[in-house]
Amino acid sequence: MVLTLFMGRALQLQAFDSKAYANAAAKQMTHAVDLAPQRGTISDRYGTVMAATVPAVRIIADPTMIARNGVDKRVEMTDRQRRIGEANAPAMATILAKHLGGKEADYLAKLTAKDAKGNLASWVVVVPQVEASVWNKISKDLRAGGPVPGVKGGADYWYGLYKEDNPKRIYPSGSVGGNLIGLVRGDENAQGRSTALTGVEKALDQQLTGTPGREVYESSAYGRIPLGTDVLTPAVDGTNYTLTVDATMQQAAESALAKGATEAAASTATAIVMNVKTGEVLANANLPSYDPGKVSAIAAKGGLMNRSVESIYDPGSVQKVLTMAALADKGLVTADTRVQVPPRLPSGGGYINDSYSHGTVPMTARGVVAKSSNIGTVMLTRQLDKASLVNYLKSFGLGAKTGIELPGESAGVVPKPDMADYTRDQISFGQGLSVTPVQEAAAVAGVVNGGVYNPPTLVKSAATSDGKPVALPARTPRRVISKEASAQVRDMMEAVTQLDPKKRAIDGYRVIAKSGTAERSNGKNGYSGYTASYVMAAPADDPQILVYVLLDEPLNGHQGSGVAMPIAKQIMTLALPRYGVLPTTTPAPDKPIEYEP
Incomplete structure (x- = not known):
């Protein structure tokens, strides 16, 4: 009877429900990553760049990984691993304060954040946008590890911080043309989207933004599967605009x-x-x-x-x-x-x-x-x-x-x-x-x-x-x-x-x-x-240039x-x-x- 049950279950899994289980397994193994396009530049009529995008990242923390310093959740931690895990968040807070400024306590709160159920969170934005060069310095210190009280040799690596690309919009001309060029604000969300608020940035936002790409690949608990499916749809960068403005x-x-x-x-x-x-x-x-x-x-x-x-x-x-x-x-x-x-x-x-x-x-x-x-x-x-x-x-x-x-x-x-x-x-x-x-x-x-x-x-x-x-x-x-x-x-x-x-x-x-x-x-x-x-144009017989000036509510003459x-x-x-x-x-x-x- 037992053997018959086993055979029946095997028949169900392999003959009748095999496709459904295979699809479910494939779905669990399949991961997708959005690829952000590069936002287009805005230049004046002579090529002076007035708005551009430079590499930057969003720093993300996984408090569940930090508490275990990267030890798989399915593995029972040793005393050494537990001590290193306890030292991880304070060490990371020190490294972040060193390179980003601010108070260690503020970073520590994010590195140990909990979700609505009171469990350690798995995704927390530590810093929404920081230059890539700064992240490189932080990453170097994380890879170097550090001493841990009561643990010989300390930690070889501090695990649990990672980065996502989040390019930064810069305005080399500063306040020149501020109202005209406008601005883009980077939002603190998982998708890494930004919001164009004013000026040319907002009027031409869709064209400047470009089209996001996407990579779909298969991975296991130990990382990406080398010969697994990998489908890449490249991002299309935004349009670059040259303005009439000088x-x-x-x-x-x-x-x-x-x-x-x-x-x-x-x-x-x-x-x-x-x-x-x-x-x-x-x-x-x-x-x-x-x-x-x-x-x-x-x-x-x-x-x-x-x-x-x-x-x-x-x-x-x-x-x-x-x-x-x-x-x-x-x-x-x-x-x-x-x-x-x-x-x-x-x-x-x-x-x-x-x-x-x-x-x-x-x-x-x-x-x-x-x-x-x-x-x-x-x-x-x-x-x-x-x-x-x-x-x-x-x-x-x-x-x-x-x-x-x-x-x-x-x-x-x-x-x-x-x-x-x-x-x-x-x-x-x-x-x-x-x-x-x-x-x-x-x-x-x-x-x-x-x-x-x-x-x-x-x-x-x-x-x-x-x-x-x-x-x-x-x-x-x-x-x-x-x-x-x-x-x-x-x-x-x-x-x-x-x-x-x-x-x-x-x-x-x-x-x-x-x-x-x-x-x-x-x-x-x-x-x-x-x-x-006051409006004026010149030359009078064949005007080429017009200047119009307007003052609202002047008090010293009107x-x-x-x-x-x-x-x-x-x-x-x-x-x-x-x-x-x-x-x-x-x-x-x-x-x-x-x-x-």
Whole structure:
């Protein structure tokens, strides 16, 4: 009977259930390891690395192994082995403190950690990320072992610590372009994943990250089986990106912006340098900023925004450039169009005033822009129907995301064609609508670029880890106004510089510009404080470079021509020769801004 039972059981195992048991055994013997790809680099237009990944590891402890100093759980420990096991964790804590700093007690707590059931844990993160060279020093000390009280010869090796690859993201440029480049935080988890929090790092995270690989192999209690199954799917490293940004110009813009914002006592500030012909952003400076390599996780969670795309505001009188562009393209205005500007203008049950007191002044459209007359702008704009005005603003890129390679971009707000008449009056001079700095800079660039709008971009090129080019999304230029209308607007904008050439002009170049001073919305159907801005482009006859500077809530003056203009001029003075823009050979014209009635 016993023999029959044995034979029956053998038949069951070998004939009927053999496949199931074989699969179960194979599953227990099969192990899989994820292979992390190398994150792509981010470089400036000249090859200066602004974000890269270097080898680093996560140090892991197995307290169950540490307590036995590597002795198999199925083996009964000798007295010698027990003593070495007891000495292991304190010895390891000493080694970790030596190379990593900190207190031995803190490390000891992790090396002897217990799970929820009160048993020694089998997986504990000791340090989430440390340079590979530091781990090598720790590993050397572990292999050397050490003395153990009451044990002759001590321990030959301290077992129970091991490492997992966890590459470290570094930012060689420090705070230069901090808001722009963004940062990646390494997470403390078993998968070794990292989280892109801000900037280009987040906008292009999927492409920069690459595709993880995987290795599946067979192993026993004594390690990998030499002739067992081993299937390797290599990781695909992330895409390397070259930005349009110039790190040197970025640093210069940030320095000029910091100095000017401090003098004006502004709460925040933005400066954008753009190639008018391509839409490439050469610098994108924001204050406050940060060093991506030194930002704590807590600060990162607080939101380290890039105000050039995330912050919306009323653009103020810089908007008059776009208003005049629409009027000129419709054939309603030229630079010499005449308008009698009264002291004030009725609108919506109240009155529109200029920033300065005056009587009735006979101005040309050129003068309306040069003297930034709200009244004159409204009078000229009332010739254009509201639907056409809205269509022009949308064609300039307002009210929609530009698609620039930054996260959190706002679309801004443009009123609908059925807006009230007084709303139409307000938006003509830059109140009652909302834009982002990048939107406004790109819109003005399109107007002065012969009427051709280029979507703003931060990415110049991309390549795989082995140097093969990667196709970028198409960014198609579009015509927004005629060449003739663009020339008329440039004529008007040059008068802004000629109104005070000693302060606003740049030696050797004819410059076009426009200042802006807008009341800031307080989010409660009212206004408080100001936004001061200044946009300039050069050379006047064929603009190549545009600089746009914005200061929020300045306390030491609030006029754009007073606090933002000097910053823009300083940046433009550096940019023109740096990018090989030839000096202007013709003198700036002296055209009338007023006329004799």
